[in-house]
Amino acid sequence: MGSFTAWMRWLWRQLTSMRIALFLLFLLALASVPGSIFPQRGTAPAKVSQYLRDNPKSGLILDRLHMFDVFASPWFAAIYLLLFISLAGCVIPRLFEYWKELRSEPPAAPKNLSRLGVYQTWQSDVSAELSLQSTAQGWDKKGWRVRTGSDYVSAERGYAREFGNLLFHFSLLGLLVAVGIGSSYGFRGTVIVREGFGFANNVTQYDSFTPGRAFSVNDLAPFSFSLSKFHAAYQVGGMQSGAAREFHADVSVKAAPNAKSKKVRIEVNEPLRVAGVTVYLVGHGYSPEFTLRDSKGNVVWKDAAVFLPQDANFTSNGVVKAPDSVPQLGLQGYFLPTVTTDFSMGPRSIFPAANDPKVFMSAWQGDLGLDSGIPQSVYQLDTTKMKRIGKEELAPGEKWVLPNGQGVVEFTGYRQWAAFSLAHDPGKGWALLFAILAIAGLTMSLLIPRRRVWLRITESQDGGNLYEVGGLAKTQAPGLPADVTKLAQIAFVNAPEVTRD
Amino acid sequence: MTGFVAAMVAFAISLSKSRRIESLEASVARINAISPAARLGGTATLEQATVSTAVFEGDERGAGRRAGNIGMSLTWLSTLLLGASILCRGISAHRLPWGNMYEFSLAAGFAIAISYCVLSVKRDLRWLGLFIVVPVLLDLGIATTVLYTDSEDLVPALHSYWLAIHVTAATVCVGAFSVGAALSALYLVAERAESRILAGQDVGRIGALAKRLPSADRLDLMAYRIHAFMFPLWTFAVISGAIWAEAAWGRYWGWDPKETWAFITWVIYAAYLHARVTVGWRGRKAAYIALAGITAILVNYFVVNILIPGLHSYSGVK
Numbered sequence: 017m018g019s020f021t022a023w024m025r026w027l028w029r030q031l032t033s034m035r036i037a038l039f040l041l042f043l044l045a046l047a048s049v050p051g052s053i054f055p056q057r058g059t060a061p062a063k064v065s066q067y068l069r070d071n072p073k074s075g076l077i078l079d080r081l082h083m084f085d086v087f088a089s090p091w092f093a094a095i096y097l098l099l100f101i102s103l104a105g106c107v108i109p110r111l112f113e114y115w116k117e118l119r120s121e122p123p124a125a126p127k128n129l130s131r132l133g134v135y136q137t138w139q140s141d142v143s144a145e146l147s148l149q150s151t152a153q154g155w156d157k158k159g160w161r162v163r164t165g166s167d168y169v170s171a172e173r174g175y176a177r178e179f180g181n182l183l184f185h186f187s188l189l190g191l192l193v194a195v196g197i198g199s200s201y202g203f204r205g206t207v208i209v210r211e212g213f214g215f216a217n218n219v220t221q222y223d224s225f226t227p228g229r230a231f232s233v234n235d236l237a238p239f240s241f242s243l244s245k246f247h248a249a250y251q252v253g254g255m256q257s258g259a260a261r262e263f264h265a266d267v268s269v270k271a272a273p274n275a276k277s278k279k280v281r282i283e284v285n286e287p288l289r290v291a292g293v294t295v296y297l298v299g300h301g302y303s304p305e306f307t308l309r310d311s312k313g314n315v316v317w318k319d320a321a322v323f324l325p326q327d328a329n330f331t332s333n334g335v336v337k338a339p340d341s342v343p344q345l346g347l348q349g350y351f352l353p354t355v356t357t358d359f360s361m362g363p364r365s366i367f368p369a370a371n372d373p374k375v376f377m378s379a380w381q382g383d384l385g386l387d388s389g390i391p392q393s394v395y396q397l398d399t400t401k402m403k404r405i406g407k408e409e410l411a412p413g414e415k416w417v418l419p420n421g422q423g424v425v426e427f428t429g430y431r432q433w434a435a436f437s438l439a440h441d442p443g444k445g446w447a448l449l450f451a452i453l454a455i456a457g458l459t460m461s462l463l464i465p466r467r468r469v470w471l472r473i474t475e476s477q478d479g480g481n482l483y484e485v486g487g488l489a490k491t492q493a494p495g496l497p498a499d500v501t502k503l504a505q506i507a508f509v510n511a512p513e514v515t516r517d
Numbered sequence: 518m519t520g521f522v523a524a525m526v527a528f529a530i531s532l533s534k535s536r537r538i539e540s541l542e543a544s545v546a547r548i549n550a551i552s553p554a555a556r557l558g559g560t561a562t563l564e565q566a567t568v569s570t571a572v573f574e575g576d577e578r579g580a581g582r583r584a585g586n587i588g589m590s591l592t593w594l595s596t597l598l599l600g601a602s603i604l605c606r607g608i609s610a611h612r613l614p615w616g617n618m619y620e621f622s623l624a625a626g627f628a629i630a631i632s633y634c635v636l637s638v639k640r641d642l643r644w645l646g647l648f649i650v651v652p653v654l655l656d657l658g659i660a661t662t663v664l665y666t667d668s669e670d671l672v673p674a675l676h677s678y679w680l681a682i683h684v685t686a687a688t689v690c691v692g693a694f695s696v697g698a699a700l701s702a703l704y705l706v707a708e709r710a711e712s713r714i715l716a717g718q719d720v721g722r723i724g725a726l727a728k729r730l731p732s733a734d735r736l737d738l739m740a741y742r743i744h745a746f747m748f749p750l751w752t753f754a755v756i757s758g759a760i761w762a763e764a765a766w767g768r769y770w771g772w773d774p775k776e777t778w779a780f781i782t783w784v785i786y787a788a789y790l791h792a793r794v795t796v797g798w799r800g801r802k803a804a805y806i807a808l809a810g811i812t813a814i815l816v817n818y819f820v821v822n823i824l825i826p827g828l829h830s831y832s833g834v835k
Contacts, residue, residue: 034795041788045781045813052774052821059771087772195770204767255666262676285677285765296767437767447769451756459749462790493742 031098032105040099047095051086054078058085100192107185114178122161125168125470129486134500136485142511144473144481151471154506168472171503173465177491180460187454194450198443200228203236205438210303210320211431214242217293217438231440237291241269244279246300246432250368258329258368265297265434282436292440299435301325301332304351304375307426308338316341316423320431323351324395329365335397337384344384345423348397349377349407351430363409375427378407379418465493469503480514483507585643592646596630599657603627615684616675618822622660624684625818626653628692636696644730648699679761686754691814693747694786698811700740701804707733708801737800741793744807748786755779778817785810 030036055063064084068075082089129135140147144167152164160173205225209215217240219225219233227233249262263284268277271290282288288295301324308317316338323334336347354367355374363376382402385392392398408416410427417424469487476482485507487500603623607614614620633649636642703726710720710727720727730736758779763769770776789806792798 034791035797038788038791038795038798041784041791045784045788048777048781048784051772052777056772059773283676285679285761287764287767294767296765298767439767441768444763444769448760451759455749455752455756458752462745462749 028105031102034106037099037102037106040095040102043095044099047086047092050083054083054086056084056086058087096192100189103185104189107182110178111182111186114182117178118175121163122170122172122468124163124165125170125472126486129470129472129484132486132488134487134497136500136504138483138508138513139476139480139515140483140511141480141514144475147473147481147483147507147511148471150510151503151507154510155503167474168470169503170468170470172468173499174467174491176460177464177466178461180457180462180464183457184454184461185457187450187457190450191447191454194443194446196443198228198441198447200230202439202441202443203227203231204440206298206435207438208301208322208433208435209241209243210322210433211243211246212320214240215436216240217291222438237293238273239269239271239291239293240273241267241280241288241290241295243267243434246434248300248369248432260368263297263300265300265436282434292442294439296437296439297434298437301433301435302330302351302353302370302373302430303334303433304373304430305428306336306347307428308336308341308345308347309424309426310341310345311422313424314341316345322395322433327365328368329354330368331365334395337386337394337397339384339386341423343381344402346380346384346397346399346402347377347425348380348399349375351375370430373430374409374411376407376409377416377425377427379405379416379423379425381405381422463493465495466490467493467496467499469496469499471503471507481511483511585646588646588650589637589643592630592650593634596627596634599623599627599630613681613684615680615688617664617666619660619664619666621684621688621818622656622664624688625691625695626656626660628688629653629656629695630692632689632693632696645696645699645703648703649696652695652699677761677765679757679764683754683757683761686750686757690747690751690754691818693743694751694811694814697740697743697747698808700736700743701807703730704733704736704740705801705804705808706730707736708804737804740804740807744786744789744810748790751783751786755783774821775817778813778821782810782813782817785813 055067057064067084068079078084082091086092126132130137148164148167148169152162152169155162155169155171160171161175163170203226205222207215207221207223215221217236217238219236243265245266247262247264247266248260251257251259251261265282266279267282267288268279269288269290270277280288282295282297284297287297301322303320303322305320306317307315310316317336317340319336321334321336323332325332330353332351332353333349334351338345352363352365352374353370354365354372355363356366357363363374380397380399380402382399385398385401405422406419408425410416410425412427412429415424415426467487467489470485472484472486474482474484485500485504487496487503489496603614603620606620606623610616615624629649630653633642633645637645706723707727707730710724711733713720713724727733758776759769762771762773762776785806789803789810792803792806
């Protein structure tokens with residue numbers, strides 16, 4: 017048992033040593049690198065699936081090694097937890113030491129001042145007692161702690177340096193806790209809202225929803241908003257033609273079900289903050305409006321379908337599913353906001369704004385497969401049990417009569433949609449507070465110099481007094497010689513030099 | 518376009534400068550033929566402790582001194598011209614000229630040069646000139662050839678006052694860390710030469726450079742001060758980025774490649790500061806860590822901006 021505790025003690029000493037802390041820091045830096053090389057599930061889940069499809073063998077191995085979610089992997093957690101344990105083990109004892117140091121006086125003057133980095137000496141007849149007293153009084157005490165001994169004056173400054181150091185390290189611990197709280201008690205979600213439509217804060221309305229481990233969906237605040245207008249502006253002409261220049265979404269918000277609605281504009285750097293949730297504008301696109309009639313002329317579908325942008329010029333694709341027509345009808349195709357047709361590449365979009373929009377659709381007839389029970393993407397048509405009955409290009413307002421009178425497709429116009437990301441992070445404020453404290457502590461610990469200066473007066477052989485002034489810098493900041501000179505000057509004024517021949 | 522022309526002028530002027538400073542070093546080598554070992558073993562007097570950088574005193578009229586002075590003036594002039602060109606770019610675009618890689622590179626070059634100029638006000642840093650001007654020229658050369666884009670408006674993600682705060686802080690850090698890295702690299706040269714002299718060996722061709730430099734201890738101290746001074750600012754740059762990210766993307770930290778590399782850089786410089794107070798890690802190993810830090814910055818700048826897709830894709834390079 018004794019050897020076990022000895023072993024544990026040894027392990028603890030190793031873990032809290034600076035060498036291991038350094039090693040863990042390197043490991044942390046190194047471990048982060050793959051997180052920037054491989055696509056990560058947290059930021060680009062689609063790219064991860066793509067990678068796994070393209071490299072099934074190596075992808076599987078990499079996935080086992082958590083290469084696609086590095087920052088949530090157990091080995092990454094192991095590194096930073098060890099680092100933080102090491103940090104705590106290092107700074108907690110230092111906190112007690114610092115407390116003791118604050119309550120005790122500055123250290124006595126060392127025996128041999130002439131060995132110090134900065135040193136001055138002279139002879140004087142003025143008595144030691146008088147000089148020590150006047151020097152201690154004359155020393156500007158701001159930022160210094162002064163102690164007068166039997167034959168010396170000792171002054172020390174820079175206590176705030178260690179305070180800053182401790183503040184910084186404890187703030188890092190606080191930051192870790194705040195990040196942890198934020199991710200367990202918060203949530204993130206995304207939703208696409210078309211112009212003229214709305215969103216109510218309810219799990220079923222989200223396109224994707226990621227709650228923290230300790231978050232309950234019953235805690236969702238009952239606010240709602242509707243998108244009245246989305247606006248985008250693009251650069252026209254020049255090297256960066258088509259680059260986005262401005263986005264904003266005009267919404268009306270209700271903070272609670274029976275609250276008054278308020279008109280708000282959400283921009284890229286100006287999110288909407290409502291009921292503890294922050295709503296960000298993260299994307300946009302087009303949704304063409306179609307009216308589908310079956311062979312008897314009944315309207316079987318009339319809505320705006322969300323099409324997803326595929327490139328910088330917003331070539332968008334999407335589908336329409338009309339399960340109520342008999343047989344079932346489906347449309348699949350592209351929306352091009354500004355169409356050009358060249359012979360080699362066919363129709364394509366040359367600008368992201370809808371200057372000359374057209375849709376290129378193909379119509380399918382058969383079984384949409386919606387009743388099979390297998391979940392389907394709303395952006396894809398399962399055509400395994402369907403037959404293509406034709407394709408057509410349509411400008412807004414144009415009608416397309418399907419072959420053999422199987423129905424009519426009308427492209428009535430288009431709306432824009434905006435994608436919003438919603439987030440609730442209760443640890444955010446704390447994280448910010450600890451971050452600010454960390455910077456403050458860091459600045460103090462790196463910029464405040466810590467140094468000690470001493471004056472010692474001893475009797476010399478010839479009856480006079482030997483005055484010695486010295487100083488010691490505990491940090492590599494300039495200024496020690498100036499402080500020693502200042503101390504020497506104060507003592508010198510009261511006890512001028514006497515030279516004996 | 519004005520900015521482009523002015524940068525080219527600065528480029529040419531600086532180039533002529535770098536040639537001259539080489540001759541300075543040749544002459545300094547003649548006059549400053551004290552062995553580094555002798556400089557190391559100086560006794561601790563008040564004068565010596567007052568940190569003096571005037572290593573090459575007694576060479577008031579030498580040709581090298583004159584060339585060094587010309588070099589220094591030209592560096593000031595081209596730095597101010599570069600600053601003016603950045604200002605013109607800002608005026609031509611009606612915004613802060615920090616919106617794409619061409620502009621970041623100009624700003625970083627300016628940050629390196631101005632850090633050097635400001636540091637040289639209080640100390641004699643002519644020996645460092647060459648090692649500052651060459652990286653600045655490389656940076657400006659890449660900027661004007663590979664990274665150039667017209668001055669246009671910003672993408673919406675950059676419409677924020679955090680652009681001024683976050684990007685400025687990061688750019689200043691990049692500039693100062695570059696100067697720190699140059700000092701760390703020179704420290705490695707000087708330290709190697711000094712230990713060779715102590716061991717009675719020949720210093721070698723690279724080691725001969727050490728004769729034209731301050732002592733290794735001095736270089737190490739200067740490098741440390743720059744890094745220690747900039748580390749809180751880098752921390753601030755990262756945190757202000759996080760605050761901006763919270764407003765723009767809905768989370769303050771998301772391990773975007775740029776964030777990841779900023780974190781890696783932060784960890785490396787933290788390791789450097791810790792290594793400086795760890796027995797067995799001072800000196801050479803710490804200097805290598807500082808060089809790893811600047812490498813991480815360069816990776817973050819060139820590799821992450823251009824090759825790795827992420828949310829910080831504002832390079833403007835197609």
